[in-house]
Amino acid sequence: MNGIVVQILTAFLLAVPTLMVGVGNTWPSYTLKTLEREDSPLGHQITKSDGNLIASISMLGSLSVILFVGYILDKIGRKKTEILSGLAFALAWSVITVGKSVTQILIGRFVLGIGAGLHFAASVVYISEMSQPSIRGPLISINSFAYNIGTLLSYTEGWFCSYEVINYLNLTVAVGFVLLVLCIKETPVFLLRNGKDKEALSSLKFYRGKNTATQDILDELHYIRSQLNNENAIDSPETHELSEKEKLKENEIAQENITKQKGVWETLRTSRASRRALTLLVVQVLLSICMGMLAVQAFAGQFFSQAAPSLSPDLCSVILAIVMALSCGMCVLITNLIPRRVLMISTCILSALCMTCAATMLRWAWAPEWGIPLSMLFFCMFYHFGLVNLPFVQISECILPQINSFVTSMIMSSMMLGNFVLLFLFKPAVDVLGLDGVFFLFAAIGFVAALVSTLFMRETRNVPFEVVQISFERSCFYRGYKYVNPIEH
Incomplete structure (x- = not known):
């Protein structure tokens, strides 16, 4: 297959x-x-x-x-x-x-x-x-x-x-x-990290649809091993010309280094690039949560009853769910067509503009009643185009493989804690600021998220992992890349 x-x-x-x-x-x-x-x-x-x-x-x-x-x-x-x-x-x-x-x-x-x-x-x-x-x-x-x-x-x-x-x-x-x-x-x-070379080769062949260990498979296995060994320099052309026998011999020699990998905390302590990447991803996740998507989804019925009393809350909630499903389907298609930075920054700005539009309609009633639910539908659509997925997509594109699991659990913990705090504070905030005031706050956070992405987020689509790591190592700010060479496996 x-x-x-x-x-x-x-x-x-x-x-x-x-x-x-x-x-x-x-x-x-x-x-x-x-x-x-x-x-x-x-x-x-x-x-x-x-x-x-x-x-x-x-x-x-x-x-x-x-x-x-x-x-x-x-x-x-x-x-x-x-x-x-x-x-x-x-x-x-x-x-x-x-x-x-x-x-x-x-x-x-x-x-x-x-x-x-x-x-x-x-x-x-x-x-x-x-x-x-x-x-x-x-x-x-x-x-x-x-x-x-x-x-x-x-x-x-x-x-x-x-x-x-x-x-x-x-x-x-x-x-x-x-x-x-x-x-x-x-x-x-995971198999390579645990010294199971044969199983790792079999797994890679399975996921690449190959019955034999071709040169491409051995090259990719070598590349994975080099990442696990923290060999983040871009491979020289000679690396890809190694024969199958030489590759297997090199893999055996390198295995000893993999079994002596640094611990998670030691890796984070010694790798400035990993610390900066982790911090950026956590900040992006928390900012995206504070833009209010979960609150809109969780309180959809109550929100639509207050914002547009003449419309059926159940109907609006179902339409909202359909729009989010279609938007996520579109996201699957466009994630690799648009550069990561462009997609993240544009969806932050568009989502914030939709939230601003809804807030002004609530405050000054300058549009028909159906304008508020329509703005919310567009907000959900733009949000799901990029904000929902991109921080998680970039984990494997910015983080060393040996701490991938730890970083993922850290980001998930931040996400769940952020969701809990958002839902806990949403209703009290509405009581104090009003629904329009809360929407203005969500919009402001969206513009802040766009600014953070502009200043710090790395472009990782078709960019070698090593180049991304070097960029984080040199500066916390994004300054572009002098060298980009797509890696295709």
């Missing part, structure tokens, strides 16, 4: 848990109404406080595990972590399906959050390590597309299926994922 096809199918398979997270996060929006009725499937009516806890406890589950995901990924591997995530989803839906008390539902939702926390970090690392650079960006972007498809599927389940059928469907998907993920291979990077 063609290598590109294998990588695309693997990325779609690894997006299944993301789809399940979208389903799980939307599940309370229609299920709580059923559980709060007198004829509740649990046999008793739950309280409003129980409902609030059911809706939010999955986030606590994610936070409880996300700090340790980097260690788990490096200890048991990317594939086993994804299997563990799938088993957590299956266990969660099993408990929810058979549960007849609020406590059982809460346990199921908490375990669901654990599965989500394991998967979010594992999927980014897995895809970045098994894919070739030319399609890495679009493959990572599939995750956000799958999440929004999951929300749409969840709404559909809620409209047409009973409580029991919904739970069994979700359990079936979780079990199916665990069975399918057994068919794929561990990433070459």
Whole structure:
């Protein structure tokens, strides 16, 4: 099978848990109404406080595990972590399906959050390590597309299926994922780090669609090994002219260095480029969160009721979900067509302009009522074109492979903490500043994000990893590149 096809199918398979997270996060929006009725499937009516806890406890589950995901990924591997995530989803839906008390539902939702926390970090690392650079960006972007498809599927389940059928469907998907993920291979990077040369070669052949160890495969294996050895100088032409026998001999000699790699903290202490790249990615993620996308999504119904009272909140919420899914689908297509910096800066500015437009309409009522939801739809569209994915796409393009797992877990932790703070402060901020004031604040943060990207963000599309590292090493500011040589594997 063609290598590109294998990588695309693997990325779609690894997006299944993301789809399940979208389903799980939307599940309370229609299920709580059923559980709060007198004829509740649990046999008793739950309280409003129980409902609030059911809706939010999955986030606590994610936070409880996300700090340790980097260690788990490096200890048991990317594939086993994804299997563990799938088993957590299956266990969660099993408990929810058979549960007849609020406590059982809460346990199921908490375990669901654990599965989500394991998967979010594992999927980014897995895809970045098994894919070739030319399609890495679009493959990572599939995750956000799958999440929004999951929300749409969840709404559909809620409209047409009973409580029991919904739970069994979700359990079936979780079990199916665990069975399918057994068919794929561990990433070459993890196998090389653990001294499993033959397995790494077999894995690389699998993901490149080759039956034999061609010269291209050996060259790529050598390149991965050189990155693990911190040999970040651009390869000389002679490197690519090594014979297969010489390459294998060189790999055996280099293996001793890989097994003596520095620890994560030692690498960060000695690598100025890694520290600067990590700081930039965390700042970009936090700024993108503070632009208010999650708040708009979480409080969509209430927001539309306040902003446009004559329009159906449910209809607006569904339209919003459709727009986000289509936008993420477009993002998959354009991620590798537009330079990373251009895409990030333009989406920050366009999103901020849409938020400014909505804020002015709320403050001065200068446009028809439908203008506010329309501005929000465009905001969501531009936001999902770049802001959702680009920081995660750039992890593998800016960060050394040996600390990839740790950095991913750090960024995920920052994202979840930022989401929690945003949702916690959103309603009090609206009470103090008004909805229009909060929107003005979101817009200002968007312009700040554009400025930060302009000053510090590196262009990584078709740029060798070594060139990006040298740029971070020389200065925290982006000054362009004197030399760009696309690396194609």
